[in-house]
Amino acid sequence: MPEPLRLGIAGLGTVGIGTVKILQRHAELLSRRAGRGLSVAAISARDRTKNRDADISCYEWEDDPVALARREDVDVYVELMGGADGPALAAIRAAIETGKDVVTANKALLAHHGQQLAEAAEAKGHVIRFEAAVAGGIPVVKALTEGLAGNEIRRVVGVMNGTCNYILTRMEESGLPYTDIFEEARQLGYLEADPELDVGGIDAGHKLSLLASIAFGTRVSFDAVDLEGIGRVSIDDIHRARDMGFRIKLLGVAQMTGRGLEQRMSPCLVPADSPLGQLQGGTNMVVLEGDSVGQVVLRGAGAGAGPTASAVMSDVIEIARGTRLSTFGQPAATLTEPTPARSSAPAPYYLRMGLTDKPGALAKVATVLGEEGISIDRMRQYGHADTSAPVLIVTHKTTREAVDHALRRLPATAVVLGDPVAIRIETV
Amino acid sequence: MPEPLRLGIAGLGTVGIGTVKILQRHAELLSRRAGRGLSVAAISARDRTKNRDADISCYEWEDDPVALARREDVDVYVELMGGADGPALAAIRAAIETGKDVVTANKALLAHHGQQLAEAAEAKGHVIRFEAAVAGGIPVVKALTEGLAGNEIRRVVGVMNGTCNYILTRMEESGLPYTDIFEEARQLGYLEADPELDVGGIDAGHKLSLLASIAFGTRVSFDAVDLEGIGRVSIDDIHRARDMGFRIKLLGVAQMTGRGLEQRMSPCLVPADSPLGQLQGGTNMVVLEGDSVGQVVLRGAGAGAGPTASAVMSDVIEIARGTRLSTFGQPAATLTEPTPARSSAPAPYYLRMGLTDKPGALAKVATVLGEEGISIDRMRQYGHADTSAPVLIVTHKTTREAVDHALRRLPATAVVLGDPVAIRIETV
Structure with missing residues (x-):
């Protein structure tokens, strides 16, 4: 020996x-x-x-x-x-x-x-x-670098920050607002010294950028990750989304498109009964999509002494065995500089807004959406005690651009109260 | 280069x-x-x-x-x-x-x-x-050999034969009996030339025995796998199990116990809303449990040209990179001969039987179960047109031995018609 x-x-x-x-x-x-x-x-x-x-x-x-x-x-x-x-x-x-x-x-x-x-x-x-x-005990770096090495990778999707998932899960369970559960997570020691690393999506964005480098043979480009944290996720949206059959997750997506490398880490709606939707507490899940293998899904503990040390040991044993892998799956000098691309893939969106309680209000909103080419899949209007009627809309597939256009035009209708919320729906 | x-x-x-x-x-x-x-x-x-x-x-x-x-x-x-x-x-x-x-x-x-x-x-x-x-495109051999190499492995559980899962899924969907769906699978080309390899659980047993070798550092001992195929799963059990919140899967379990290595591949009930329960069609899922990492779950296509070729290529690339791994994760000469052990871990069981339609029939069954130390979690008796009343029982955790004892004693009560069915319930 x-x-x-x-x-x-x-x-x-x-x-x-x-x-x-x-x-x-x-x-x-x-x-x-x-x-x-x-x-x-x-x-x-x-x-x-x-x-x-x-x-x-x-x-x-x-x-x-x-x-x-x-x-x-x-x-x-x-x-x-x-x-x-x-x-x-x-x-x-x-x-x-x-x-x-x-x-x-x-x-x-x-x-x-x-x-x-x-x-x-x-x-x-x-x-x-x-x-x-990346993703604590889940051997996802090895899965991507080795297990799926024969594939052109299409997409990497995942929930990669257990603290954020814990906060979102606990908000739904308890019905308490973000600030309360944030405080709970802090007291449990779940948050980084600088909590913005967690709740701002930065930590998860770091992880996504590392996986994207392996997946697409590109240099790590964390600065190009389109980042949005969970700080603005309201308990209202969590409840309303649940009513429509969804859960909110801080979801990372990296994919190579004709226009360049898309990397985003942001709150998304996922079907409540999907594997991602069922992910509770500190668990992580990563979905890898390859041209030959199709979807491979990995789930496990995203943090903690045992799981993370397990991953450290897997690398130590790899080296002890004499295995010599390039950091990002191919020689670093051969990694190409990616062109960052904003998300262009169409997706359904969840829209929430308050409408004035007047005849024709909903029609005005529907007209704006229609003019922007956004068609409505499902709509729900809630009973209300004051002069503002909460309305939820799930659209058919559309672009972020169309949604942003529509949101900018809505105030001019004079029937929308406050800022409407738009959250992308991902079906993996 | x-x-x-x-x-x-x-x-x-x-x-x-x-x-x-x-x-x-x-x-x-x-x-x-x-x-x-x-x-x-x-x-x-x-x-x-x-x-x-x-x-x-x-x-x-x-x-x-x-x-x-x-x-x-x-x-x-x-x-x-x-x-x-x-x-x-x-x-x-x-x-x-x-x-x-x-x-x-x-x-x-x-x-x-x-x-x-x-x-x-x-x-x-x-x-x-x-x-x-093993498990087509899912990189489970690498996950176990490399990714979890720092762990003492506690248990390997999985659905590893897509054809069986397809048949069971289709039986539930269609309400058609096993023989019809078996024929459908044959016509679709899903079955091996010798179909018993699939439906007899042999193919899945082969896979389980290979994973067990890596997991526990033991020589492959396929002959010691406790094998039961899906040929005796009735459409009745599929429906009844669903009524009680379960699905039937051909499930492999390998674990090292104090008495030796337990390996079994057999139809089990799993909660319908669990990740294993939600596994549809030809998809495979393997759950690896390590002492440090906890549970890691891997899901993906278990067969097909692309997924299987993806796995072949991952091995080819591994060799091309100069990585030299022992076949079973440690030198074959150091693998130990396992002592085969029959399943001893207690589990809840699903029991189905027909009772004569007479007062006191259920009491007699309950008495036998009680005397064997089997306590009842849930029971359901169905309405019926003839003289036999179908009864379902979900027990609390008990041993296979106690269940077998009870099944042997039931005929003597003279209230049970035909052969009662007992299927283990696994909660992963």
Whole structure:
């Protein structure tokens, strides 16, 4: 059996300690599968004295992750600190410079610096693997890079932020508004230090941009992701959508179109009885569509110590087995620069608006929609106590452009009160 | 870029031609991802002159797959003929002898000879890969071997035969009995030449035994799979089960218990609104449970030219990239011989029986169940036109042993007409 593979683990939070625990619990099993032992050369974290849920006294310690990354007795630098820049970036650069392989769960860092880091690593014949960065324990990076490698990928769709899905699920369950459930999630420790990373869709957008790179052979272009968070999803829309047979999910979609690469992460309606619609709480789901394979759907825990550490370990074992994959499934230097495209694929839309309680009000709205070429699939008007009648419309397939046009024209009808809401309906 | 990887493809049925078509359609894409070209050195099939859905005139031809496997200009022998023995086995043996890597979709062959072939290949430093043998396009072999490699696997559960799922789905939809839908499936070409392979659960059992080997580090032991086909599933049970909120699926379960390895493939009831219950037609679903990752669910097309060829190509690309994995995720010589165990995990059961239309009949049945420690969760008695009243019982969790005991005692009550039916309920 070859020499053990020596890990340097930086970051001993939930995922780091989860990884240490797997290494300690399954040493024999892992070495049988990896074909060699896995050892921890040294570890690093911010606070050495912090009480942790694993015995780490047996490992050598480095205060500085960069020093850890440079150690000669480290074969694989495992970056689990997080942060798009700063020490995480400096340490990964040091690891690559000194000829280490890298395993990381850091989506933000790869979304911003993945191209440059992958090129640097590949120039030296070293690998960067990041299964844990996308959809927690679901092996979706491997599914796309390896399992579906024979396919031209048509589309990647998914719910990739468990915190947002938790908040939306809890809003529906409890009937409480966004701000209340946001606070609940914060108290449960589900939110990032900067909650906007979660609820603003940024974290999920990072993940989507990494998958899009593998799927379409393009450079990671997070800046081109059309981002909209869940902060404006109202409890009203959640209830109304449910009445019409839908649920609201923060949904990512990446697809290559004739006009370029479309990437968006935004609240969408999905049929309540569809696999995506039934996704509850912190679970993630990714749908991969290939020209030969059709749809492959993967579901699993999107976060948490065990699932994320499971993904970290899958990369470590991959390297221990001698597998050498390009970061994004083909040499980074061959990835092309994508042309960003706004969403052009037609879709049905959900429209909600308040109408003045006057004869002919609905007719005026219907006329505007008709003139914009938007045809109505279903409509529902609710009883009401004041002078505003809530109206829901599910349209047939139309374009975002037509919807935006119509929304801009509606105020002129003088029958619509407040801002109408339009949310895309995705049927996967 | 290294030299192209040279394939020898044996078998030009649906999957073989599907593979050729991907190679022809995506030559550039595949070589970008594989890091080298993929070429076809030669092909072989039973009938050279048959009209096929792809131009194969550009490839060299071998009448004998063994000769193809022995060719010096073949790097990877791709076995897509099928059959547990005969030419397929002879050719794979020849390929290994002459130092080729092997990619195959042949589950029957691996279920019977996988251990011996893997040992032979690994002794020579060559690999056998079989993603296409299990669950068509779903990359479940890779998910288990690689993605979940850091986990002690608790359980593998799945619907892995699309034809059986098609038959069961169509029976429910149409209300027609098994024999009618079996005939329909035969006419649609969904059945193997020997249909018992499908409807007897043998094909699905082959697949389960391969996944169990990877999951638990044990030698493939197909003979120990507790097999029951769908031939005895009645339209009555499908309807009654639906009334109680269930669907009947041919479900495979493999798990390591204190008493040994449990492997069974049999009709089970699953909640109709669960992911498994909602699986329609030819779709497959596999649920993998690991100690760290929890449940990972994979869903996709279980058969067909495109999906299966997609899986074949993923193995070919894996080899082209230089990845060298043991057939069953660890060296074949280190796999242990499993102790087969009969299912011991308690589960709820669905019982159906006809009772004589006399006072006290139900009380007698309830008494027997109670004496066997079986408690009733839900019961439903149907109206009836003759002297036999159909009764359905959903029990709380109990053992198969207790159920079997009770079934043996019921005739002595003289109130049960005909053979009672007992089907396990699985909640995944």
